[in-house]
Amino acid sequence: MSTTHDDIGLSTTGERRAVTATSGAAPTQDWVIVTRQLKRQYDMGGEIVRALRGVDLAIRRNEYVAIMGPSGSGKSTLMNLIGCLDTPNEGEYWLNGMLVSEMSDDQLARVRNKEIGFVFQTFNLLPRATALQNVELPLVYAGISADERKKRAMEALERVQLGQRVHHRPNELSGGQRQRVAIARALVNRPSILLADEPTGNLDSQTSEEIMKVFEELATHGQTVVMVTHEPDIAAHAKRVVVLRDGVIASDERRDQFIERVGVGHAAP
Numbered sequence: 001m002s003t004t005h006d007d008i009g010l011s012t013t014g015e016r017r018a019v020t021a022t023s024g025a026a027p028t029q030d031w032v033i034v035t036r037q038l039k040r041q042y043d044m045g046g047e048i049v050r051a052l053r054g055v056d057l058a059i060r061r062n063e064y065v066a067i068m069g070p071s072g073s074g075k076s077t078l079m080n081l082i083g084c085l086d087t088p089n090e091g092e093y094w095l096n097g098m099l100v101s102e103m104s105d106d107q108l109a110r111v112r113n114k115e116i117g118f119v120f121q122t123f124n125l126l127p128r129a130t131a132l133q134n135v136e137l138p139l140v141y142a143g144i145s146a147d148e149r150k151k152r153a154m155e156a157l158e159r160v161q162l163g164q165r166v167h168h169r170p171n172e173l174s175g176g177q178r179q180r181v182a183i184a185r186a187l188v189n190r191p192s193i194l195l196a197d198e199p200t201g202n203l204d205s206q207t208s209e210e211i212m213k214v215f216e217e218l219a220t221h222g223q224t225v226v227m228v229t230h231e232p233d234i235a236a237h238a239k240r241v242v243v244l245r246d247g248v249i250a251s252d253e254r255r256d257q258f259i260e261r262v263g264v265g266h267a268a269p
Ligand SMILES: Nc1ncnc2c1ncn2[C@@H]1O[C@H](COP(=O)(O)OP(=O)(O)O)[C@@H](O)[C@H]1O
Pocket: 042, 043, 044, 049, 050, 051, 069, 070, 071, 072, 073, 074, 075, 076, 077, 078
């Protein structure tokens, strides 16, 4: 990453050049995500919790990045910021060249619907809606016609190999199938990034493998993926591993460097 960080004003050591929140230049087109000294704190009745203490992260289009780190290190806080579900207290967030950290709630909601697909640990499906209806939902909000919605939702379900289960409700599906529905729903708006926060956290190890294959397949076909996981085996599917500790980036490595250091047994080449 050493040369690539240079052209966006970040150094590989995590030290910043003289770039302030208002003076940072817009990143070039290759970069789908750029954060500069991103900070998020929570005021818990007088006690300040510094969840993110200055995160510099740059992700190129088509990258597949795993985010790791101990519980409480700020992974979900970072994902929520990247996913436009939350706004930082300080620092910059550029998404596809747009300065998201300066946006109003309305603008943020629009950007989120258009650019972001989010997959959660708990699936978050509507229990009474079929797989197809669940996947169509983001298109309803986007004002797409019924025919077009159905067509696109079917395509998304087929991409996750659920074309045969589209009329099933969540309670008629296995955990792995539910997560596939959630992935299809995240993909249906053709987002520029797919974000997943511990997507295999509620699944057994065999089903987790299956779900990781889905993400890998999507990444292979050019989908930008950022995934939080606490499993080194899962992280080893990604091309790059970023480790958070106490609200800052502790390391940022290519997969092979990460595997060498952590010693993951059966990682793919
Ligand atoms: N909504 C919130 N209100 C107060 N504190 C929070 C909130 N969300 C997260 N935190 C705190 O911020 C820190 C980082 O949390 P989080 O981003 O959820 O970490 P992780 O996902 O790595 O486990 C923790 O100390 C957590 O308790």
